[in-house]
Amino acid sequence: MKGDQKSAQQKKSWNYVIRSGLAGGIAGCAILFQASNPEYQKYSGRWLGFLQAGHKIVQQQGVLGLFHGHSATLLRIFPYATVKYMAYDFFHMALMPKPKDETSLRLFLAGSMSGVLSVFLTYPLDLVRVRLAFDTKSKPQPGSLRNIVCKIYHEGIEMSTDGTPPRHLLLNRYPILKFYRGFFATVMGMVPYAGTSFLVFGRTKSLMYRLLLNQDTHGHPLSSDPPPVPVSRTTVDLSSGALAGAISQTASYPFEVVRRRLQVSGLLHPERLVRFSETAAWIYKTNGISGFYIGLGIGYLKVVPMTAISFAVWSGMKRYLDV
Template identity: 45%
Template structure:
């Protein structure tokens, strides 16, 4: 056989090339799901890293951390908070809990964007079949599934970011252990003052540093709460119900707004200015979705740190809503919203832009 005939024979495709072809041709294939998931995971990590310091301060504001309550309510307070954190712990303090964030964000964003692609293709196989209701459904469904599978990592991240006292800071493994053992309604052991002449006196243990003081008596836990918290992993899902309620408008409106805005961009302009279009559409989507879901986020953060303030029981969403209202009225549900915009607008823009860039790089 001549060299020419050998050269004319088609080369056998490698495994990677075959995988690429399957992903490009079949959006229901595992190859497409893996590539889409990696694209989403990378997008989430890049976006979260860009806004990590703002995220840390926002959590401290939302959870009414006692050391930072004096800074709430102004952009100057944001600057002073960042300055104090940096002065106390350096750049590492601004990124406290960020490793846990990345451990959560990669699977969370990967699952969310991957499921959105699959649900979108299933519900809306063509551009003409796209409707606002379908876009909202695809976004909400993917967001709920992603948050369910990664919620324990989110809770761990919030607990790490909530700590401000250097001497009392715990590492990732210690936080996991603390949360795991918050599954008992038994009261903490009393501190006994030894005295031979007087009866034994029990006093309550000192309040945990960083937890805002409250004189409001806590209602007794319900029978359902007692039963629920006997499940070993239940403490890792503090605030999960309110998170799902908030995820529906957040993810649904975010994908709906982004999809609708992208559809309004002329095809020629969209091809020539892809990055600008993605950034602009993502920014608007971030503003709209953040405004719609922010009260849910405030309640969720307060519930997530409930184990710090009450490790022997669960803090319910109704109780948390009452506490937020009592302290700040309706404005209490929007504490840190300005920081939220500063964080979510660039984060959403970068996330959608990186997601689209990665998909183009993977040619899917």
């Protein structure tokens, strides 16, 4: 009992919070894979089309064109991962202070809330990243990141007869909303994505540690018997993360498709905020149900290794930092 109380007090200290955030930030930066260039979307997720799109971008912009928007990704991923993993530790402690309190529903809630919070704080950077990746018609120019930010801020401003922007328009009164285009779709997708990924990772890791390593998730032996299978904890973490990535990507992918369409809607309808239902209806009318799963196979190539490495590095860094 005293050990549990001491552990709970340590988790509430700033020292623990900083180390937890550092572990999450490093985990997020462990792998950066830029595969969201909308040029790929024109080929409906076909593997041959994917390669053709990549070849076209290289011809037009050179190899660096494949990483258009990567600077915004670098700026976003560390704070995003830091908040997500640090918030998960916080919500996990708040909802499940003792091991016996750990349930699938609470694991899902802790993951979902941490994902939503991290998205809210870093969403403008994600929007800028998508816009940079979408801009593939010409060779990127120096200062393109700044230009995209200025363009988003000023898009859709209508002038009145005296040359001043009318104040009654929502986007003119609250320009910050322009940096949250598609936020509702992102949150709707983040709830099943983050919730499922943390739930599956936690349950799979616990099961594999018990069956393969004869240990609990903290690495403590469950009995004096030797491990049934000679595998490392990192291998188990990678396997659990890969499964979590595959299942969570499948559960949330339709929202991802809608989110990307909404994020570039400012280029098509800069004067207003396009609704989630409007975008979903357009996708269904254009491609049917399959339209919500365009590029899912390619998405696995990105998300599965990314999630596996991210979770494994997060777990490894927590062991190293004694979190």
